[in-house]
Amino acid sequence: MILTLAASQARADLQISAPAGEHMVMQQGRPLRISGTDTPGQAIHARLGAASASTVAGTDGRWQLALATAPPAGGPFTMTIAGSTTVTFTDVWSGEVWIASGQSNMELPLRRASGADEAVADGCAGLHLFLEPQETAAAPATKLAGGWQSCNRDTAAEFSAVAFHFGRQIHRALGVPVGLIQSAWGGTPAEAWTPRAALLAEPTLKAMVDTFDAATHNPHRREEIERQVAAWEAKNFHQDTGNRGEARGYAAPRTNTHGWSKMELPQLWESAGLAIDGAVWFRREVELPSDWAGRDLALSLGAIDDFDTTYWNGERVGATGAETPHYYAAPRRYTVPARLVKAGANVVAVRVFDHYGSGGFAGMPAQLRVMPAERTTNGANGATPLSLAGAWLYRIERKLPPALADFSTRPRGLASDDPESPSVLWNGMMAPLARLPIAGVIWYQGESNVAHASQYRTLFPTMIRAWRAAWGEPALPFLYVQLPNFGGTRPERALGDSGWAELREAQALALREPRTAMAVTLDVGDSNDLHPRNKQEVGRRLALAALKSVYGRDVVAAGPTLASVAREGATMRVRFSSVASGLDTSDGAPPRGFLIAGADHTWHAASARIDGASVIVSSPDVPEPIAVRYGWANDPATNLRNQADLPAAPFRSDDWPAVTAAIATP
Numbered sequence: 001m002i003l004t005l006a007a008s009q010a011r012a013d014l015q016i017s018a019p020a021g022e023h024m025v026m027q028q029g030r031p032l033r034i035s036g037t038d039t040p041g042q043a044i045h046a047r048l049g050a051a052s053a054s055t056v057a058g059t060d061g062r063w064q065l066a067l068a069t070a071p072p073a074g075g076p077f078t079m080t081i082a083g084s085t086t087v088t089f090t091d092v093w094s095g096e097v098w099i100a101s102g103q104s105n106m107e108l109p110l111r112r113a114s115g116a117d118e119a120v121a122d123g124c125a126g127l128h129l130f131l132e133p134q135e136t137a138a139a140p141a142t143k144l145a146g147g148w149q150s151c152n153r154d155t156a157a158e159f160s161a162v163a164f165h166f167g168r169q170i171h172r173a174l175g176v177p178v179g180l181i182q183s184a185w186g187g188t189p190a191e192a193w194t195p196r197a198a199l200l201a202e203p204t205l206k207a208m209v210d211t212f213d214a215a216t217h218n219p220h221r222r223e224e225i226e227r228q229v230a231a232w233e234a235k236n237f238h239q240d241t242g243n244r245g246e247a248r249g250y251a252a253p254r255t256n257t258h259g260w261s262k263m264e265l266p267q268l269w270e271s272a273g274l275a276i277d278g279a280v281w282f283r284r285e286v287e288l289p290s291d292w293a294g295r296d297l298a299l300s301l302g303a304i305d306d307f308d309t310t311y312w313n314g315e316r317v318g319a320t321g322a323e324t325p326h327y328y329a330a331p332r333r334y335t336v337p338a339r340l341v342k343a344g345a346n347v348v349a350v351r352v353f354d355h356y357g358s359g360g361f362a363g364m365p366a367q368l369r370v371m372p373a374e375r376t377t378n379g380a381n382g383a384t385p386l387s388l389a390g391a392w393l394y395r396i397e398r399k400l401p402p403a404l405a406d407f408s409t410r411p412r413g414l415a416s417d418d419p420e421s422p423s424v425l426w427n428g429m430m431a432p433l434a435r436l437p438i439a440g441v442i443w444y445q446g447e448s449n450v451a452h453a454s455q456y457r458t459l460f461p462t463m464i465r466a467w468r469a470a471w472g473e474p475a476l477p478f479l480y481v482q483l484p485n486f487g488g489t490r491p492e493r494a495l496g497d498s499g500w501a502e503l504r505e506a507q508a509l510a511l512r513e514p515r516t517a518m519a520v521t522l523d524v525g526d527s528n529d530l531h532p533r534n535k536q537e538v539g540r541r542l543a544l545a546a547l548k549s550v551y552g553r554d555v556v557a558a559g560p561t562l563a564s565v566a567r568e569g570a571t572m573r574v575r576f577s578s579v580a581s582g583l584d585t586s587d588g589a590p591p592r593g594f595l596i597a598g599a600d601h602t603w604h605a606a607s608a609r610i611d612g613a614s615v616i617v618s619s620p621d622v623p624e625p626i627a628v629r630y631g632w633a634n635d636p637a638t639n640l641r642n643q644a645d646l647p648a649a650p651f652r653s654d655d656w657p658a659v660t661a662a663i664a665t666p
Contacts, residue, residue, distance in 0.1 A: 014038045014083035018130075019436065022089045023148035025128045025179025026070040027097045030437035035064035038083040048079045048092070057083070070094045070437075073176035091150075093128060095177030096170060097438045098546075100163035101193065101430070102445035104186030105481070105531055109329070111364050112268070112303075113161035114533040119168075120153045126171040127151035129159050130181040137428035138416040140195075144432035148179070157364050160184065162444055162481070165539025166546070173547055181438075183429045186326075188419050189412065189448040190459050193430060196423040198466035204458050208422045215414035225418075228411040236405035237355040238277050243309065245397040250281045251311035251349040257283070260393040266302055266361035266368055269354075269394075275528070277359060278400035283349040284392045286370060290343040292383070296373035297336035301388070302363015303329045304352055311349040312336045331363065335373055348388070356403040357529050365389035402528040404487065407447055420448070426466075434470040440477030440550055441467065442542050446503050447483065447530060453502035453660040460510050475515045477550045479542050482507045482518050482649070484525025484532055487634035496595050496603030497659045500634040504650050517545035520559055523586065523647045527635050541646070556580045559646035565628055565653040571618040572596060572628045572653075579613045580642035591615055593638035593650075595629040598622045601656060603629065615640070627654035 016036045026032045034046055038057040045054045048067050057063040063083075071077060075093035080086060100106055110116050133145045149155040156164055160182045171178045185192075191199060191208050199205045215221040249255045260283075263272050269280060299317065301310065305328040309319040318334030320327055340346075348370075352359060361368070371385035412420040419425055449456045468476045482504050504522075511518055519541035526532040541557075548557040560576035560583060567573075574594075576583065585591055591608040594617045604621045606628070617628050631638045631650030640648040 014042075014044075014081065014085045014087055016081060016087055018144040018146055019148065019181065019433075020089075021147050023091050023093075023128055023150050024089070025093045025095050025097055025148070025177050027437035027439060028070050028073045028094045028176070030070055032067040032070045033064065033435065033437065034067070034081065035062070036081070037061040038063060042083045044081065044083045046079070046081045049077055073174075075177060093177040093179070095179060096174065097179040097181065097436075098163070098167065098170075099181045099183060099433060099438055099441045100160050100166070101183045101441060102443050102481075103184065103188045103448055105447070106160055106162055106442075106444035107182070107184040107186050108161055108531050108535065109158050110161040110164050110535075111157040112329075112358075112362050112531075112533070113535040114271075115536055116157070116161070119164070119536065120156050124151035124156055124164070124168060126177055127156075127164070127167050128177060128179045129155055130179065131159060132181060132183045132429055132433075134185050134419070135428035136417050136419055136421070136424040137431075138424070140427045140431035142432060154366075161535035162539050162542070163442065165536045166442055166542045167539075169540055169543030170546060173543070173553065174551065181433065183433065185419050185425060185429070187407075187448055188425060188445070190445060190456065190463050191422045192420055192425040193445075194423060194459065194463040195426050195431075195466045195470065198462050199422055202458060202462050204455065205462060212414055212422050216416065222415050225411055225414055232410050236403065236407075236410075238400050238403050239355065240279070240307070240353045241398075243279075243351060245279065245281050245351055245395075246309075250283070250351070250395065250397070251347075252314045253345075253347045257393050260395045262391050263394050265389060265392045266363050266365060268305065268358040268362060269360040270358050270529075274396075275402065276396070276399050277354045277356065277402050279351060279353045279397040280359065280394055281349060281351050281397055282361075282392045282394045283347060284388060286346045286348055286386060286388065288341065288343055288346055288386070292372060293341055293343040294338050295341055296338050297341055297370050298373040299334045299336050299348065299370050300367055301332040301334075301350065302361060302367030303331055304350070305329075305358055305360060305362045306355050307353045308332060309351045310334055311347075311351075313340050313342070313346055314349075315340055328357075329362065331367060336370070351397070356405050357531060404528070405530070407450065407530065409451060410448075430467070431470070434467075435472065438471075438476075440479060440546065442546075443478065443480040444538070445480075446507060450483075450499045450503045451660065453499050453506050454658045455660075456503055456506040457509055460506060461513050464510065464513050464516070477515045477517075477546070478513070479517045479519070479545045479549070480507065480510070481538055481542065482520050482522070484521040485523070485527065485635045485638075486525050486530060486532075487527065494603070495605070496597070496629060496632055498633045499660050501632045501636075501650060502658050502660050504631075505652065508649060508651075515549060517549045517557065518649075519545055520647050520649045522631050522636065522638055522650060523641075525635070556642070556644035556646065558649075559644075560640060560642050560648035562630075562649070562651040562653070567625060568616075570623050570625065571616050572625050573611075574615045574617060574628060574630070574653075576613055576615070576648065578642060578646075580644040580646070582643050583610045583613065583615065584641055584643055585610075585639040586641050586645075586647075587639055589639060591640045593631045593636045593640065595632055596622045596625045597627045597654070598624050599626055627652070627656075629653070
C-alpha cells in the first residue's frame with residue numbers, strides 16, 4: 001500500500017504551459033516552442049499537421065520541445081500533445097504575434113477609450129487576445145499565467161485599446177490571424193521592465209539597483225516610501241473633504257429631484273461635457289417585480305472612476321475607496337440586503353468622487369444591472385437581470401477644476417513586490433515570454449520617467465537591447481509611442497524648458513537602434529488627462545510603422561522629421577524629411593509651436609511659414625538666431641503635418657543642457 005501511494009504521488013498529469021493553448025496564435029514561419037510538466041521520464045509527443053516532435057520529461061518533470069516550423073498563416077489547426085495523458089487543442093491559428101507592453105496608456109482597456117462601442121460593433125474576427133496577469137518577481141519567472149481568447153465584444157472590452165486597434169489594422173492589411181499579448185502595468189517606469197544584469201552592466205544605471213538592494217534590507221524604508229507616496233497624492237490629487245450630499249438627502253427615495261440633469265450611463269462624465277473633478281451624484285429609479293421583494297440583490301455597476309459610495313433606498317450598500325488596488329478600474333459589485341428590497345419602485349443612488357483625470361461610470365452597458373443574489377445552475381432562479389444602463393439623474397455636489405498631477409515627482413517603490421522597483425516586471429511578466437517566437441513588440445511608456453528624461457536616453461535603448469538579447473534576436477522589431485501632449489496651462493520652468501519634451505527627445509534618440517519605429521502623438525493627447533481616449537489613431541500609427549518597417553508595405557508611416565537647420569540672415573530655415581508630397585498644417589493657419597533663440601539662450605515664440613519642404617522661422621526679438629525648437633513643451637500648441645496627415649515630430653537644433661540632467665538618479 002505504501003509503495004502504491006508513493007507511486008501515485010509521483011505521477012503527474014500532462015500540463016501545457018501558457019501561452020500554448022486553445023485559441024492560440026503561433027508566429028507563422030517560425031519554430032513553435034511548447035513546454036510543460038509531466039511525470040519525470042515520461043515521453044512527450046507533439047503533432048501539428050504534418051509536423052511532429054518528441055522529448056522526455058526531466059527529473060523535475062519539466063519538458064520542452066519545438067515543432068520545426070509553424071504552418072502558413074491560417075487555421076484553425078489541431079495540435080495534440082501526448083504524455084501520461086493526451087491534450088488536444090482544436091482552435092490553433094498561425095499568423096502574426098505581437099507583444100503589447102508599457103504602462104497605463106497601453107493598459108487602458110477598450111471600454112474606456114473613445115468609440116469603443118463602434119469599434120467592437122465593426123467586428124474583430126481574426127484577432128486573438130492574451131491578457132497576462134500582473135505579477136512582480138524578485139527573480140526571472142519561468143511560468144506564465146493567463147490564456148488565449150478569441151476576440152469578441154466582451155473580451156475586447158477589457159483588452160488594451162491601443163493593441164486592439166493596432167492588431168485590427170494589421171489583420172485587415174495582411175489578411176492573416178493576429179495574436180496580441182498584453183503585458184502592461186500602469187504607473188511603472190522603464191527600469192521595472194529591464195533585466196537586472198542589463199542595469200548593472202551600465203554604469204549610469206547601476207545606482208538604481210544598488211539603491212534598491214540597500215532599501216530591501218532596511219525594514220523602515222517601505223514605510224517611508226508609503227508615507228512619501230501618500231504625501232505626494234495629497235499634494236497632487238484633489239482630496240474628498242466630506243460627503244455633503246448624503247446630509248442633503250441626495251440618496252433618499254423621496255428627494256425632490258427638480259433641477260437635476262440627465263446623463264446616459266455608463267460613460268465618463270467628461271464625455272458628456274462635464275469637464276470637472278470633484279463629487280457628482282447619480283440616481284435612478286428601478287422598478288422591481290413582486291417576487292424580488294425581501295430578497296438579497298446583486299448590484300453591478302461596472303468600473304467607477306475614481307471612488308464611490310452606493311445607496312439603495314437611502315441606505316449605504318457599498319463603497320470603494322483608495323484602499324482598493326486599481327480602484328479606478330475595479331468593477332463594483334455590491335449586495336443589497338433583503339430588508340431594503342421592495343416590490344415596485346426602488347432608488348439606487350451613487351456618489352462618485354473623482355480626484356484626478358476622468359470621472360464617472362467607466363464600464364460597459366452590460367455591467368450595469370441588478371438581479372437576485374441567489375444562484376442556481378440555471379442562473380438566478382430563472383430571473384432575468386434588470387439593466388441599469390440608460391438615463392440617470394445627476395447633480396454636482398462639489399465642482400473642482402481638473403487636477404494637474406506632476407507624476408514626474410511621484411516617489412518610486414523599493415520592494416520586490418512593488419511594480420515600480422527595478423527589474424521586477426521583467427522578472428514577473430516579460431521573462432516568461434522571452435524566446436516565444438513573435439513578430440515584434442509595441443510599447444507605450446515614459447510618463448513615469450519624465451523626471452529623469454536625461455537618464456532615459458540610456459535606459460530606454462538599454463531595455464530594448466536587453467529584450468532583444470533575451471529573445472536571441474538582435475533586430476527584433478520594436479515600435480513605440482512617443483508621449484502625447486499633456487499638462488494644459490501648467491507653467492513650464494521657462495519657455496523652452498520641459499521634462500516631457502526631453503523625454504520625447506530621449507524616445508526619438510532610440511531610433512538609432514535597428515528596426516525601431518516611433519508613432520508621434522503630439523496632436524492626439526488631452527491637456528487635462530494623462531490617459532487620452534483617442535487610442536484608435538495611436539493604434540493606426542503604430543500599424544503604419546509595422547506595415548512599412550516590418551512587412552515592407554509602401555505606406556507613409558511618419559510625419560515631417562527634422563533634416564537640417566540653417567541660418568539665413570535673421571531667419572532659420574528648417575528642412576524636413578518625410579514630407580509626403582508637401583508640408584501642411586492641420587487647420588490651414590501658419591505653423592505654430594516654433595521657438596527661436598540667440599546667443600543669450602533665451603527662447604522666444606516665433607513666426608513661421610511653409611516654403612516647400614522647409615519652414616522659415618523668425619522673431620523680431622531675435623535678430624541673430626542660432627537655434628530653433630518645435631513642440632518643445634509639456635503641452636505645446638502645434639499644427640505642422642505632411643500630406644499624409646501625420647504630425648511633425650518635435651525637435652531641437654541645439655544641444656544645450658537639459659533641465660532634467662541635474663535631477664538625481666532614483
